[in-house]
Amino acid sequence: MKQHIVLGATGALGMAIVQELISEGKQVKAVVRNKKKWTPSANKHLELLQMDICDTKSISAVIQPGAVVYHCANVPYQHWQNVLPCMLDTVLKACRGKGNVLVFPGNVYGYGPFQEVPAPEDHPKAAQTKKGRLRNALEEKLLQAHVRGDVSVVIPRFPDFFGPGVNNRLMGPIFTAAIKGKRTFWPGNADVDHDLIFIRDAARASILLGSEQTTHGQEWHVPGAGPLTGRQFVTNIANQAGTMAKVSVAGRTLLHLAAIFNAEIKEFVELLYEFEQPLVLDGKKFTQAFPDFRFTPHTEAIRQTIDWFRKQSQSTL
Structure with missing residues (x-):
């Protein structure tokens, strides 16, 4: 059975992905920085691991060949510049040449102010902020790794989340x-108008995009229920x-x-x-590729x- 590894599993999206995978009977390794923040009950399909995602040796040991890896680890905004590149470099090194699939959930920061509404996947990466420029650099590094054949990468791009577990400052x-x-x-x-996506729909979409080989090497807009x-x-x-x-x-x-x-x-x-x-994101590419996917109505x-x-x-x- 294919193994699924969720990095940053105490975050809202990471936890939602873990719970969705478990509900499907999948074997999951959930990697967290602090086990005390893990609230769901134990499950026979789950192995909970505490480690620093910048620790190359530990992460390399966890990521086994052929696994699907969901890189959901995050830190507060003020630490992005120092921590996010370190985490991504560690994960890419741990995945290199192992036949892994790496799902890297993205946001819209890299676009800057939208030049087209709804925004398609080929919208210019015209970020005017340091966070947007950093996200663009990280995603470019990922796609280059995909082209080299180091790891199969897929980038689901989401608007703001809401739902169980989403208790951020917004x-x-x-x-x-x-x-x-x-x-x-x-x-x-x-x-x-502002797109918002239910966190459980974002989790289902991340798993779906990671499971389909035809999606790899691409960015996918997943806008939510409207x-x-x-x-x-x-x-x-x-x-x-x-x-x-x-x-x-x-x-x-x-x-x-x-x-x-x-x-x-x-x-x-x-x-x-x-x-x-x-x-507003243009989600036609996703809905045409997955016509049976249903977003949870906002109500x-x-x-x-x-x-x-x-x-x-x-x-x-």
């Missing part, structure tokens, strides 16, 4: 506030939570003030353009996410 406050009926802040502009404005998204959350939506916009002035006291918000400000203009995805946040709130009482 989605955490939005769901928490909307569920309680409090004022909810959406960054940039609450009235432009664009919503920030106001529509928050209103949907509030309606399902039985509260009243109170949407306010966190613009540049407010975020610049908040950035004085918070390093992650300071890093986020350079990406605010993504929320000031429409952010159902939001319901499941509300349930998760409520359970988290109850567990801390």
Whole structure:
């Protein structure tokens, strides 16, 4: 049976991929930096491993020939420049010449402000931010490794995630506030279209793209169930939570003030353009290749996410 190795398995996408693979009866090695952050129960299909992903010797021992590797490991924005290149170099070295498939989930930072909406896979890589330029450099290194035959690479490209386990500085406050009926802040502009993908759909798409040899060496837009404005998204959350939506916009002035006291918000400000203009991906390539794939409707995805946040709130009482 083919082995699946998830790097960064305590992150929202990594954990969702692990859970989806286990539900399919696949054998999974979940690599984490801290086992204490792993919350799901033990499973006969799962081996949980704690290690530093920049440790070449350890990672090389874990990545066995022929395995599918999902590189979901991440760090806070302020550490990207130092840590992400190290992790990728280690993973590429560990995979070299072993017949592995490397799934590298991507985002839209590398495009810069969209020059075309919806944006296709051949959109110019015109990043104007340091994070976008770094992502482009990492992806170029991956695709070069694929061309050399070192490893088979596939890059699913996603918009922002939401769903169970997604409790970052964007989605955490939005769901928490909307569920309680409090004022909810959406960054940039609450009235432009914005793609959002349910985390479990992103996990299923990552596994699917990794399993099909015809997808390798390519980038794939996986946009989710359709664009919503920030106001529509928050209103949907509030309606399902039985509260009243109170949407306010966190613009540049407010975020610049908040950035004085918070390093992650300071890093986020350079990406605010993504929320000031429409952010919609062209997903025709993916839907034509996989016509049976069904995205979870936003209403159902939001319901499941509300349930998760409520359970988290109850567990801390």
